[in-house]
Amino acid sequence: MKRLFQVLNAVLAGFVGALLLATASILMLMFSTRAPGTRAVGLFGGVLFQAADRSDGSMTLELGVENWTGFVVLWVVLSVLAFVSMLMFGWLRRYREGLAANRPDLE
Amino acid sequence: MPLTQLDVHDLGFTYRSAATAALSAVTFEVGPGEIVGLVGPNGSGKSTLIKLIFNLMERQRGAILVTGCDHRSEKARSSAIYLPSDNELPEFLTGREYLRVLAGLYGHDTRAAGWDVEARFSRFGMRGRCDHLIEDYSHGMQKKLLLSGAFLLQRQLTVIDETLNGIDLDAVEMCKAEFHDMRGRGQSVLLCSHDFSLLEEVADRVLVLRAGRLVANLEVCTELAGGGRLSHSVRAALGRG
Amino acid sequence: MSTARILILARLFFRYFTRKALSVGVLRCRLARTLLSLSAVAGVTLLSAVAASVFHDMIPGKRELFLVMQVSTAGVVFWTFVVFIFVKILFVKSDQLMRYTMLLPVSHRERSAALTLYEFSMVALSVGVLFLPLAIACLTRLGAEAIPAMVTGIFMTAVSAYLVLSVLHNLVALALEAFGGSRLVHIVTLSLMAALTLWYNGASLTLIRDITGDYLQGSVGFHLVNLFPFLSEQAGWPMAAAAFLTLSAVLTILAAFTSPRIFPLPRRFIRVPVPFAGRSLWPMVAALTRRSEWWIAVGVAYVCSILLWLEGDTAFAYSALILLSQGVYVHSAASRLRLMPGYTRSAGKEVAYMLIGQAIVVAIHALPISLLATVRPDALDDLRTVGLALLSGVILTTLIAIVFVAENDSPLVVFTGYAVCTGTLVSIGAMVGVLQVPGPWLWFAAACTQVLAVVYSVAGMKQIMRWKRHEAAVPGS
Ligand SMILES: Nc1ncnc2c1ncn2[C@@H]1O[C@H](COP(=O)(O)OP(=O)(O)O)[C@@H](O)[C@H]1O
Numbered sequence: 125m126k127r128l129f130q131v132l133n134a135v136l137a138g139f140v141g142a143l144l145l146a147t148a149s150i151l152m153l154m155f156s157t158r159a160p161g162t163r164a165v166g167l168f169g170g171v172l173f174q175a176a177d178r179s180d181g182s183m184t185l186e187l188g189v190e191n192w193t194g195f196v197v198l199w200v201v202l203s204v205l206a207f208v209s210m211l212m213f214g215w216l217r218r219y220r221e222g223l224a225a226n227r228p229d230l231e
Numbered sequence: 232m233p234l235t236q237l238d239v240h241d242l243g244f245t246y247r248s249a250a251t252a253a254l255s256a257v258t259f260e261v262g263p264g265e266i267v268g269l270v271g272p273n274g275s276g277k278s279t280l281i282k283l284i285f286n287l288m289e290r291q292r293g294a295i296l297v298t299g300c301d302h303r304s305e306k307a308r309s310s311a312i313y314l315p316s317d318n319e320l321p322e323f324l325t326g327r328e329y330l331r332v333l334a335g336l337y338g339h340d341t342r343a344a345g346w347d348v349e350a351r352f353s354r355f356g357m358r359g360r361c362d363h364l365i366e367d368y369s370h371g372m373q374k375k376l377l378l379s380g381a382f383l384l385q386r387q388l389t390v391i392d393e394t395l396n397g398i399d400l401d402a403v404e405m406c407k408a409e410f411h412d413m414r415g416r417g418q419s420v421l422l423c424s425h426d427f428s429l430l431e432e433v434a435d436r437v438l439v440l441r442a443g444r445l446v447a448n449l450e451v452c453t454e455l456a457g458g459g460r461l462s463h464s465v466r467a468a469l470g471r472g
Numbered sequence: 473m474s475t476a477r478i479l480i481l482a483r484l485f486f487r488y489f490t491r492k493a494l495s496v497g498v499l500r501c502r503l504a505r506t507l508l509s510l511s512a513v514a515g516v517t518l519l520s521a522v523a524a525s526v527f528h529d530m531i532p533g534k535r536e537l538f539l540v541m542q543v544s545t546a547g548v549v550f551w552t553f554v555v556f557i558f559v560k561i562l563f564v565k566s567d568q569l570m571r572y573t574m575l576l577p578v579s580h581r582e583r584s585a586a587l588t589l590y591e592f593s594m595v596a597l598s599v600g601v602l603f604l605p606l607a608i609a610c611l612t613r614l615g616a617e618a619i620p621a622m623v624t625g626i627f628m629t630a631v632s633a634y635l636v637l638s639v640l641h642n643l644v645a646l647a648l649e650a651f652g653g654s655r656l657v658h659i660v661t662l663s664l665m666a667a668l669t670l671w672y673n674g675a676s677l678t679l680i681r682d683i684t685g686d687y688l689q690g691s692v693g694f695h696l697v698n699l700f701p702f703l704s705e706q707a708g709w710p711m712a713a714a715a716f717l718t719l720s721a722v723l724t725i726l727a728a729f730t731s732p733r734i735f736p737l738p739r740r741f742i743r744v745p746v747p748f749a750g751r752s753l754w755p756m757v758a759a760l761t762r763r764s765e766w767w768i769a770v771g772v773a774y775v776c777s778i779l780l781w782l783e784g785d786t787a788f789a790y791s792a793l794i795l796l797s798q799g800v801y802v803h804s805a806a807s808r809l810r811l812m813p814g815y816t817r818s819a820g821k822e823v824a825y826m827l828i829g830q831a832i833v834v835a836i837h838a839l840p841i842s843l844l845a846t847v848r849p850d851a852l853d854d855l856r857t858v859g860l861a862l863l864s865g866v867i868l869t870t871l872i873a874i875v876f877v878a879e880n881d882s883p884l885v886v887f888t889g890y891a892v893c894t895g896t897l898v899s900i901g902a903m904v905g906v907l908q909v910p911g912p913w914l915w916f917a918a919a920c921t922q923v924l925a926v927v928y929s930v931a932g933m934k935q936i937m938r939w940k941r942h943e944a945a946v947p948g949s
């Protein structure tokens with residue numbers, strides 16, 4: 125049960141992390157200077173941003189996630205990272221407790 | 232009927248922030264129809280003992296049986312009632328509603344004979360107050376409400392943690408009569424109190440706690456025989472004679 | 473009346489605020505406190521930087537600064553309202569402290585003076601912090617020249633708004649006392665103040681438009697909230713300062729005279745009849761509906777919806793969402809029930825009771841608002857959205873109530889809880905907007921969020937119960 129919750133927490137953390145990264149990369153594309161009208165992709169081709177001037181003087185914006193597989197891969201990678209770091213953290217804490225139990229003066 | 236209503240065996244407990252144990256190796260029994268006093272200086276572990284009996288904190292050592300069952304079991308829970316020393320009552324209920332919710336928690340039928348909140352309140356000198364919010368009750372009235380709950384529900388084991396402090400004389404007299412009736416029905420009471428004259432009158436035995444250890448288990452009639460006073464015996468047991 | 477005693481009392485109130493309101497729940501954790509204060513400093517710095525860069529393009533000179541100050545008076549008055557209510561709620565919730573001060577050898581006048589001093593410093597501090605970015609930006613842009621405009625626009629406006637509010641509050645309290653309703657003083661005054669704040673919030677848009685319009689025409693109109701900037705424009709700022717001093721002296725005297733003779737101890741619960749006594753959900757429903765604050769929320773929601781309805785706005789249905797503001801108390805409202813003898817309930821069941829109880833209470837009280845829609849069928853679409861929002865709100869506020877347990881009903885914890893939740897939702901919403909997530913997936917994600925919220929609520933409740941049983945005990949001994 126506890127493991128299950130750790131997995132759930134890791135998956136959620138990975139999802140939020142992936143969202144954050146994707147948004148940040150789009151924002152970066154938005155503010156980087158390019159020739160007008162060029163398509164810019166970021167995050168290994170996962171996100172896209174394109175601004176083009178139309179003939180009537182208005183502007184069209186095209187932005188968003190271009191291929192969701194990239195996003196999902198990112199999500200999975202981040203989740204695994206989060207899960208591994210949680211495991212490491214728990215292991216370190218138990219290790220410290222073990223040390224403290226052997227040497228009461230450490231506490 | 233089980234041989235004991237409450238059986239505490241080798242109970243030990245240490246609070247996280249404390250250096251010494253709050254309770255150690257406490258062993259005693261309360262038989263059916265017995266009224267047992269629990270005395271000891273402040274901080275001697277009386278409330279801790281009572282909370283452990285009612286499974287409000289995780290037991291660390293020893294065993295507790297209530298009416299012959301483990302104290303965590305459903306049967307143990309429904310056959311014992313606990314009156315805490317602090318009045319932390321749901322103040323958004325009226326007295327009548329509180330008693331009704333309590334009855335629901337214990338699965339007690341409020342339509343059964345003997346469930347007369349009105350009469351109970353007027354015997355406690357609170358006529359016409361049962362439909363007022365508990366928020367408006369005085370300190371003593373809240374204690375009387377707690378006691379009414381215990382007397383209406385008539386459980387096999389009733390544990391009272393200093394609830395009798397601060398209620399008026401008439402109410403104390405009524406409680407004595409109630410205890411007498413309970414003894415007649417084979418129900419037991421564990422009564423934590425600092426009022427020795429009350430204990431002399433109602434208790435069969437008195438347990439003395441000091442610094443988490445049970446230092447004496449006094450039979451009240453033996454102590455009183457020959458004109459002795461209970462308070463003297465307790466002081467002697469605490470080593471202050 | 474002794475100044476020393478007043479100061480001692482005021483210090484006591486401050487200590488109470490820091491010890492009680494600032495050190496409950498999550499705020500007790502040093503890491504959380506550090507993170508919060510760091511993010512506050514970062515926020516102020518960021519906002520100052522943004523404001524400075526915007527002003528750099530927008531404020532070429534004094535004239536434009538003057539407009540900014542005039543427009544900000546509307547905001548200053550609004551925030552004064554909010555902080556005033558917040559401080560009042562804090563004191564309504566601290567009746568223990570009030571009872572204690574009644575035992576101290578101080579006169580009622582001294583207690584009132586100390587309370588006023590305390591309240592006033594809280595208001596000044598909060599408004600000061602809120603408008604710090606604006607002030608910093610103005611100062612960096614214009615230097616010392618900006619000071620008179622800032623003093624008239626922010627300081628004088630906030631102080632006199634506070635005094636006017638105090639006098640109003642005292643007058644209402646006095647009237648209630650005269651008609652024998654002194655225990656209802658807090659409920660009535662707080663609901664009036666809350667309604668007033670909401671109304672003002674609506675009116676301030678018009679105010680800002682008018683002030684801007686005046687400015688564009690090159691004139692300075694008088695709009696009450698901009699009294700001091702107006703005066704300093706018309707008659708120079710020494711004149712404005714003189715007017716400010718007289719006004720605040722008069723208002724202070726008025727406030728002192730109208731201060732109620734006794735501090736009314738608040739009524740925390742109202743005995744409303746709740747049907748179906750004896751059902752297992754009944755205690756939970758009673759716990760929620762008998763809180764007096766619940767009725768403040770209901771009153772404010774109804775007043776808002778009726779006002780919007782009369783204006784012909786279909787958005788009136790959204791005022792039902794005000795009822796959700798009480799959802800964060802769902803855990804602490806029933807905490808006394810959990811202390812009753814014989815009370816055992818698993819975490820899952822406890823969460824289910826909280827969810828269903830709150831849903832029932834909210835649904836019943838939202839019913840009159842939805843009835844308004846029968847007269848105006850074009851609002852039915854909004855009504856459906858509101859229904860979904862209420863459902864999801866019930867789930868999310870229960871989660872907040874469990875994660876940020878409002879010990880002692882601390883309004884600060886509640887504030888933090890709402891702020892964190894709103895912040896998270898808004899930023900996730902923004903991210904989803906930027907990423908252009910397709911519609912069906914959005915619905916799916918929203919549904920998942922609700923399920924996850926329930927799952928985490930149960931887990932949190934389990935944790936709370938475990939802490940209760942183990943917090944005092946040595947682990948593993
Ligand atoms: N929550 C707690 N955490 C740490 N120590 C506690 C706690 N509650 C009680 N104690 C300590 O345990 C001892 C026994 O307390 P208690 O059982 O309340 O005493 P009594 O009810 O006999 O007055 C005291 O020394 C008290 O300080």
Ligand SMILES: [Mg+2]
Pocket residue numbers: 277278316
């Ligand atoms: Mg005690």
